[in-house]
Amino acid sequence: MISENDFNSPNLGMPDTHSSIRVMIVDDHPSMRMGLAALIDSQPGMTVIAEASDGEEAIEVYDDTQPDIALMDLRMPGIGGVEAILSIRKSYPEAKVIVLSTYDWDEDIHRAIQSGAASYLLKDMPIEEIAETVKIVHEGDASLPRSVAKRLEERSQREQLTERERDVLESLIKGRSNKEIASSLFISEETVKSHLKTLFHKLHVRDRTEAAIMAIRHGIVHLD
Amino acid sequence: MISENDFNSPNLGMPDTHSSIRVMIVDDHPSMRMGLAALIDSQPGMTVIAEASDGEEAIEVYDDTQPDIALMDLRMPGIGGVEAILSIRKSYPEAKVIVLSTYDWDEDIHRAIQSGAASYLLKDMPIEEIAETVKIVHEGDASLPRSVAKRLEERSQREQLTERERDVLESLIKGRSNKEIASSLFISEETVKSHLKTLFHKLHVRDRTEAAIMAIRHGIVHLD
DNA sequence: TAAATATTCCCTCTAACGAGTGAAGCCCTG
DNA sequence: CAGGGCTTCACTCGTTAGAGGGAATATTTA
Numbered sequence: 001m002i003s004e005n006d007f008n009s010p011n012l013g014m015p016d017t018h019s020s021i022r023v024m025i026v027d028d029h030p031s032m033r034m035g036l037a038a039l040i041d042s043q044p045g046m047t048v049i050a051e052a053s054d055g056e057e058a059i060e061v062y063d064d065t066q067p068d069i070a071l072m073d074l075r076m077p078g079i080g081g082v083e084a085i086l087s088i089r090k091s092y093p094e095a096k097v098i099v100l101s102t103y104d105w106d107e108d109i110h111r112a113i114q115s116g117a118a119s120y121l122l123k124d125m126p127i128e129e130i131a132e133t134v135k136i137v138h139e140g141d142a143s144l145p146r147s148v149a150k151r152l153e154e155r156s157q158r159e160q161l162t163e164r165e166r167d168v169l170e171s172l173i174k175g176r177s178n179k180e181i182a183s184s185l186f187i188s189e190e191t192v193k194s195h196l197k198t199l200f201h202k203l204h205v206r207d208r209t210e211a212a213i214m215a216i217r218h219g220i221v222h223l224d
Numbered sequence: 225m226i227s228e229n230d231f232n233s234p235n236l237g238m239p240d241t242h243s244s245i246r247v248m249i250v251d252d253h254p255s256m257r258m259g260l261a262a263l264i265d266s267q268p269g270m271t272v273i274a275e276a277s278d279g280e281e282a283i284e285v286y287d288d289t290q291p292d293i294a295l296m297d298l299r300m301p302g303i304g305g306v307e308a309i310l311s312i313r314k315s316y317p318e319a320k321v322i323v324l325s326t327y328d329w330d331e332d333i334h335r336a337i338q339s340g341a342a343s344y345l346l347k348d349m350p351i352e353e354i355a356e357t358v359k360i361v362h363e364g365d366a367s368l369p370r371s372v373a374k375r376l377e378e379r380s381q382r383e384q385l386t387e388r389e390r391d392v393l394e395s396l397i398k399g400r401s402n403k404e405i406a407s408s409l410f411i412s413e414e415t416v417k418s419h420l421k422t423l424f425h426k427l428h429v430r431d432r433t434e435a436a437i438m439a440i441r442h443g444i445v446h447l448d
Numbered sequence: 449t450a451a452a453t454a455t456t457c458c459c460t461c462t463a464a465c466g467a468g469t470g471a472a473g474c475c476c477t478g
Numbered sequence: 479c480a481g482g483g484c485t486t487c488a489c490t491c492g493t494t495a496g497a498g499g500g501a502a503t504a505t506t507t508a
Contacts, residue, residue, distance in 0.1 A: 032255060
């Protein structure tokens with residue numbers, strides 16, 4: 001656990017509107033945490049009160065410190081950001097989480113928003129925009145940068161995959177043949193072909209290789 | 225250009241051994257730059273004298289400020305880290321560049337070291353290790369973390385691809401069929417098949433889909 | 449309950465893929 | 479200049495993938 005100062009005590013005397021926004025930072029890169037902490041602390045009316053380096057730690061630390069806002073990376077070792085958001089918001093439905101990701105993959109954006117994130121920012125955005133969003137979200141609003149909203153819109157154009165189609169796609173990304181996918185899912189090869197057929201149509205691709213590339217590039221499935 | 229303080233002037237009177245290591249930071253994420261700057265400046269004997277947010281800017285700013293060490297990200301919009309290193313070391317063969325990357329992909333590591341990087345660190349490493357490496361590299365030594373060296377070793381196990389095989393592989397990653405690859409490279413389909421055959425052997429895969437996944441996962445070719 | 453939707457499977461047929469083998473021309477290096 | 483690697487291409491052959499049709503069971507939704 002990396003939480004430095006525990007400002008868990010209620011602010012004595014100070015009116016609520018004048019108290020600092022208490023921010024938790026979640027990122028697996030120490031130097032990124034350092035930068036975000038410097039950024040937040042340099043803003044008037046914001047203080048970093050806790051840090052975590054992965055999803056599991058984030059859940060714990062949120063419980064301990066109950067920050068006003070969590071600034072959270074998505075891709076982290078072990079439990080990722082989406083699971084962490086889901087878990088936190090299960091215990092604290094009012095929890096305000098801003099996702100700060102490297103990637104603007106539509107599936108990532110969708111999953112983050114679905115799981116209850118109040119915003120989705122990109123790490124290459126100017127620090128002013130990050131600070132501004134913390135303020136806006138703290139005031140109870142949700143905001144999405146235009147570029148991110150556009151990506152989300154693109155995703156909505158694409159037909160949703162069914163659960164089974166996802167299974168097949170994930171198996172495909174492991175480099176398996178139709179026969180291997182079939183036996184790994186305990187279905188016939190013909191069924192695999194059937195799923196692939198609709199999969200190709202939905203993704204607007206012609207073959208499995210294109211489907212694999214498409215899936216990776218849009219974050220529909222993850223390598224690693 | 226984001227260079228804040230231009231300490232281009234020679235240190236007056238102060239003996240060389242006691243002067244600060246002058247560091248340039250190159251990363252496209254503002255908050256990461258902020259973190260690295262905070263990290264470096266907090267170390268005794270190190271100062272951040274310049275920043276850049278992509279390869280092109282890095283080349284310019286290096287020329288202007290001539291830092292002792294450059295801390296450089298690899299994947300940046302436009303001109304990437306590798307090209308920046310090559311360009312900088314063409315003008316300044318003694319330039320000391322430490323790559324600081326998100327990924328431990330063997331091809332990235334190889335390309336960075338090949339182009340003259342003195343070290344290759346990962347962003348999830350503790351800040352102490354980053355600071356320590358800056359010191360070591362400044363003293364004229366090169367150092368690679370064990371985990372990174374191991375990856376590089378893994379790469380050396382894999383047979384090198386020829387230029388043409390790379391071409392075919394890159395075309396493959398675009399989702400093209402053999403016929404399309406053939407016409408895009410102005411060769412016959414049989415030649416494409418021939419290259420693919422050796423490609424599959426070298427990558428230890430059975431088909432094009434596996435090859436695509438393998439190539440993406442090891443950073444042999446890049447999406448986007 | 450009727451109407452989607454998801455999942456499963458079948459059949460046919462053609463094109464694409466990949467293994468195996470061989471070989472010619474080119475360039476570079478010992 | 480001989481040998482080695484790279485690039486090019488040809489031919490055969492078996493396998494796999496993918497298109498184009500249906501169709502039968504759930505399950506969910508309106």
